[in-house]
Amino acid sequence: xxxxxxxxxxxxxxxxxxxxxxxxxxxxxxxxxxxxxxxxxxxxxxxxxxxxxxxxxxxxxxxxxxxxxxxxxxxxxxxxxxxxxxxxxxxxxxxxxxxxxxxxxxxxxxxxxxxxxxxxxxxxxxxxxxxxxxxxxxxxxxxxxxxxxxxxxxxxxxxxxxxxxxxxxxxxxxxxxxxxxxxxxxxxxxxxxxxxxxxxxxxxxxxxxxxxxxxxxxxxxxxxxxxxxxxxxxxxxxxxxxxxxxxxxxxxxxxxxxxxxxxxxxxxxxxxxxxxxxxxxxxxxxxxxxxxxxxxxxxxxxxxxxxxxxxxxxx
Ligand code: UDP
Ligand code: MG
Numbered sequence: 001x002x003x004x005x006x007x008x009x010x011x012x013x014x015x016x017x018x019x020x021x022x023x024x025x026x027x028x029x030x031x032x033x034x035x036x037x038x039x040x041x042x043x044x045x046x047x048x049x050x051x052x053x054x055x056x057x058x059x060x061x062x063x064x065x066x067x068x069x070x071x072x073x074x075x076x077x078x079x080x081x082x083x084x085x086x087x088x089x090x091x092x093x094x095x096x097x098x099x100x101x102x103x104x105x106x107x108x109x110x111x112x113x114x115x116x117x118x119x120x121x122x123x124x125x126x127x128x129x130x131x132x133x134x135x136x137x138x139x140x141x142x143x144x145x146x147x148x149x150x151x152x153x154x155x156x157x158x159x160x161x162x163x164x165x166x167x168x169x170x171x172x173x174x175x176x177x178x179x180x181x182x183x184x185x186x187x188x189x190x191x192x193x194x195x196x197x198x199x200x201x202x203x204x205x206x207x208x209x210x211x212x213x214x215x216x217x218x219x220x221x222x223x224x225x226x227x228x229x230x231x232x233x234x235x236x237x238x239x240x241x242x243x244x245x246x247x248x249x250x251x252x253x254x255x256x257x258x259x260x261x262x263x264x265x266x267x268x269x270x271x272x273x274x275x276x277x278x279x280x281x282x283x284x285x286x287x288x289x290x291x292x293x294x295x296x297x298x299x300x301x302x303x304x305x306x307x308x309x310x311x312x313x314x315x
Contacts, residue, residue, distance in 0.1 A: 004037040005029065005110070006089030010079035011055070011097045012045040016204035018054050018097055022065065025095075025103045032107060041066045041083045042097075046073035059310045067310040074304040075213070077220070080159055081179050082304050084168050086312060092163045094181075099203040101160035109162040109195055118167050119185055119192035122160035129201030141218045149225035151187045154194060161185070162195075177296055177303050180221040187225070223293050230290065233283040240276055247272070 007025055011018055022040065029038040044052045044067060052069055059065040068082055080094055091113050095101050101122055112120045127135060142155035159181055167190050174184065185192065209217075222229065253259075 002035060002037050003091070004039065004089035005032075005091050005093060005106070006087035007038065007040045007093045007095060008043070008080060008083035008087065009040060009095055009097050010043045010045055010076050010083065011047060011051055012073060012076070012079070012208045013047045013049050013051060014097045014205060014208075015047075015050040015054060017099060017202070018042070018051055019058070020203055021097045021099055021103075022058050024099060026062070028103045028106050032110070036110070037089075039064045039066060039087075039089060041068065041086055043067075043079040043083045044069040045076065045079040046070045056310065063311050065310075066312050067308070068306050068312070069308040069310075071305040071307040075216075076159075076209070077179055077181055077217070078304045080181055081171075082306065085172055087165075087168060090165050092165065092168050094159050094161055094163070096158070096160065098205065100200050101158070102197065102200060105195070105197055106162070112193065112195065113162055113164065116191070117193050118164040118190035120162040120195045121154060121157050121182075121185070121192060123154065123194040123196050124156040124158070124199040125196045127156075127199045130199075137214065141221070145183075145218075145221055145225070148222055148228045149183070151183065151225060153183050153186050153221075153225070154192075157182055157194075164190070166190075176224075177301075178220050178224060178293060179303075180217070180224045183221055183225045219289055220293075223289055227290075229286045233286060236279055236283065240279060243272075244276075 007029075009021065009025075014021075025040060029036070032038070042055050042065065044055060052067075055065070055067050059067055066086070068086060070079070070082070083094075084092065091110065093106060093109070095103065105122070109120045139155070142153065145153055146155070163185065167185065167188055170188050170190075171179075171181070171184055
């Protein structure tokens with residue numbers, strides 16, 4: 001029996017690109033037909049446009065097109081997580097629908113997989129058509145993440161990767177919600193190697209990752225992979241107490257030995273009050289983030305709700 005490739009594609013309002021995405025992927029997989037079977041798992045993440053309709057038409061023409069359709073938008077990471085639960089292949093390709101990650105790279109990635117690498121992650125050499133803001137914020141995020149976290153998370157990497165089935169089985173067995181997949185792949189400790197490629201411009205449509213979703217992904221990544229922010233809060237607390245003791249001693253000495261003029265100290269007083277109020281609020285915010293994650297995990301609500309499955313055999 002031939003080996004099988006499963007392609008996992010999360011889609012959210014991608015009516016302009018989804019068909020082209022299918023055709024490009026199909027072409028690549030047809031060329032590999034002699035060695036590998038294939039299946040495409042599209043996860044419709046609550047699209048409000050024609051995406052699902054287009055997918056359904058494709059699914060009637062090609063039974064290798066499988067669809068999981070969510071009841072509403074649950075987010076990109078949850079869409080990929082759901083797709084991974086339904087893969088039946090030996091190697092799994094995770095790819096965006098917008099063709100920023102070219103499907104034509106699959107054959108080369110497969111040969112790296114055949115050489116025994118468990119995770120081949122796409123590393124972006126150049127990022128075409130992305131704003132300076134996105135590039136700058138992404139680079140800051142990965143610096144912060146790697147400074148704070150205990151596992152090495154490769155920078156300039158998205159979720160575009162080819163992964164061996166055994167790694168997917170580990171990921172699927174993790175009970176946690178709020179999965180930050182690219183962190184978890186590193187965390188599993190399986191052999192991973194970078195595959196450098198040039199990230200293309202979106203084929204059509206706009207990014208489905210507005211700043212709000214990017215910030216959520218960033219905080220999920222940091223909180224899921226590090227408790228260092230909590231220790232930093234402690235450090236800042238100790239420093240601020242030390243500063244206040246020094247100020248107190250200075251005030252006492254100036255009172256006893258009658259130097260300086262304390263009433264002039266209004267400005268410094270205001271500055272320190274507002275500064276430390278800020279420190280406290282930031283600390284509380286960080287704590288609140290951790291607590292909200294614990295809360296989300298403890299509620300045990302599902303990460304997503306599948307409304308419809310097409311061409312998927314249960315079992
Ligand atoms: N996506 C999704 N749910 C969301 C946001 C995005 O399934 O809530 C999908 C989207 O359709 C695309 C992939 O995730 O296939 C990456 O999104 P996008 O290309 O908009 O992100 P960017 O490349 O701009 O970071
Ligand atoms: Mg994109």
